[in-house]
Amino acid sequence: MAEKPTERRLPSRQQDFAEWYNQIVLRAELADYAPVRGCMIVRPYGWGLWENIQQALDRRFKATGHVNAAFPMLIPRSFIEKESKHVAGFAPELAVVTVGGGEELEEPLVLRPTSETIIGHAYARWVQSYRDLPILINLWNNVVRWELRTKLFLRTLEFYWQEGHTAHATAKEAEEETRRMLDVYADFARNEAAIPVIPGRKSESERFAGADETYSIEAMMGDGKALQAGTSHNLGQNFARAFEIRYLDRGGQLQHCWTTSWGLSTRFIGAIIMVHGDDQGLILPPRLAPLQAVIVPIFKTEAERELTAEAGRKVRDELAGAGIRVKLDERDGVSPGFKFNDWEMRGVPLRIEIGPRDVAAGGVVLARRERPGKEGKSPAKMEGLAATVAQTLESIQKALYDRALAFREAHTRVASNYDEFRAAVEDGFALAWWCGGAECEARIKEETKATMRCIPLERSASAGGSGVCVLCGQPASEQAIFARAY
């Protein structure tokens, strides 16, 4: 009945990282391919993970004064054309509705690739005076971008995200908001997803289409490549001018607003997989895991089955009562070994094994997902088990973060010349002085496939001072992270 796990072993990460990733997504039942090329079905286990991400972010958005709303998916095509850089960036990726109710439409409608334009249209009507500002709105929704090369979660035609859209009276407030939400993303990534991220400023060529400044959090994946895991844009007055979002200031003068936008998408699930996963499958950070612990009874005889099932139910009820997301795996017809592999593939942080000897001794065995084999196993007393499990989950959460940070540090090099730079981006991140010129950036990309990820904002990553550009040797006042990226 039970398949032998060896029959379906994953390719190792070393062997084929891309295929390892695809198989985890499918076999952990996070997502599935949809009938339309490039679209995805997010299956219940993947959506449960996304719901936990949503809650962790939404809490932070509300704590910083934001409220949620919903804007239409259908946008008149003319809207996209109102901001010149915006249309240049998004026009090639649009999906267009030309027929509605059996009739050809007079003006084609696009499916939102992002909502700045329709937000601009609405805010222009809603804002009259400084009293109406700031507007701090977030949307949880789906957007469509006609991507040619797609990969589940990382790049799909339709994806799910949140997009925040705010309007302010001054440039200073808009910049503060942009940076505040970047901090929210960094805090979320570090403390909920156990992903060490580098918050930083993007180069002009990597900016959002229509932004004055784009900031991002960048994370290192298990293959050394970078992934942009969330972005926050200071839109200056670009959209306010395009859509006439204006307010009367305290002095009675009509002013254009300053706006921001910021987003984090289901792409983040790809980051969780590629940062934490191992050759046995997914590893989920406990704070976001749909299931934090799974109980597997181990038995041979019918009497043992009843004994361990009863103990399992008791443990489940106790843990659930303490707010731990737990499941008792009572499946018939599959062996404990099959169940172990199954839950390892799905990345449940903690397995609780209960055999007859454990029951007799008033205990269980805890097996930590992130430490394979015997090293991750330890006995625990039934008494006070909920507290022990909660502590162990916290310990796993921390261990995942520490491990990801150590990995990133081991694969990040300060490159003082172009040879070192080339070697560094073969293996991971290069931190290098950069003159700020688009030409150097373009040549680096062409020659090494590495892109300028960001100029780190935090002191620990960027030492300050000045140096010379790693490529052209001209004076440079900033250090940047370069890496190949998803």
Place this chain on the structure above:
Amino acid sequence: MAEKPTERRLPSRQQDFAEWYNQIVLRAELADYAPVRGCMIVRPYGWGLWENIQQALDRRFKATGHVNAAFPMLIPRSFIEKESKHVAGFAPELAVVTVGGGEELEEPLVLRPTSETIIGHAYARWVQSYRDLPILINLWNNVVRWELRTKLFLRTLEFYWQEGHTAHATAKEAEEETRRMLDVYADFARNEAAIPVIPGRKSESERFAGADETYSIEAMMGDGKALQAGTSHNLGQNFARAFEIRYLDRGGQLQHCWTTSWGLSTRFIGAIIMVHGDDQGLILPPRLAPLQAVIVPIFKTEAERELTAEAGRKVRDELAGAGIRVKLDERDGVSPGFKFNDWEMRGVPLRIEIGPRDVAAGGVVLARRERPGKEGKSPAKMEGLAATVAQTLESIQKALYDRALAFREAHTRVASNYDEFRAAVEDGFALAWWCGGAECEARIKEETKATMRCIPLERSASAGGSGVCVLCGQPASEQAIFARAY
């Protein structure tokens, strides 16, 4: 500064119910018109209400074993055509994407009007054996139906909803699921939204396109018309056959599954408005209200302002600490009277007034939204205020339900002949014996504009036994509710 409320009085419900409704939606800032005809922007206050509806339903879905997932919005047009009744029902309402990434698509894609077809395609791949059943999945998403006559919340091109999709091994299980979810809707409507609903079975002509049986909850609006507030469909094997959703049963035989679907949408917000609202504006049931109580300080001098603001903050913190959704209205430059009207328009269930004399006496004044004027006001002691407010909110919740039920009963008549029937549907609901014939149903609709809403499932509404059809006089075994409807 403050506008005089009389300047913008709502039309009364008596005078112009449709316009009263539109103005409440706009002026309570629940929703706004979008640039695309028939689409809507759900503003933060309206979305906050929807989020509370979502939570109340989602809790019930999870308690009955369902999990959430996400399916693509884009569906190949050919999918819609696979179930013959389904395509007949939905083809006229489709929005079609014909261009993607600048290229004409080989096969046009439709924006989902509902997801049965794409669900069928996926379940066919996921289900192999009886061990894979039941599948109990719910989706929270947006759908598009190209409606010609639209009205905010009640009928929009794009709307928000949940759609549950389940697959079962037997006809019995599918019917049980269909009825279970109808019960969930009825329980939600009654206990969270304070809306008395009639759960019942639809006639063949009113069935969902592709269903064997459709059930709905029907509510009476403040103008006596009916609104279908949620539906649950037994799809039989129709979609399982169209999409080949099959499983190996315990005997090793290949069988088609039995499927269901059920949905409740942002239309429900329209029902809340039209059931509870009055000539001053919206009235929200406390359990769903984004704000349950608002505190308005009343003062003349600066010293009084400080005194009442301080008391207001104390009350706010105490109530918030007790889990009550409360706001302190500290706006400058508008009078208490303006604030009263403003919060009445927005339907906040309870107003807490704090004047200097209240502070001196260690109390506040509570003003219930559903009882206008002095009748709804009562003093309350500062001590134990959170408990008093919680009790008052429960009392308001109950009063709203009782009032809506009394209204429905006052406007429902048992019609034993066609004259009585005509009079009844002029005023509200008619309960009448009906032969079950589509011809009688069609003639009634043509002559009275009333449609067959449902055959009530609960004993209290439908007395059982038998009679003669109110129109044709033929023997009838069922009583049905007829009404004009939204």
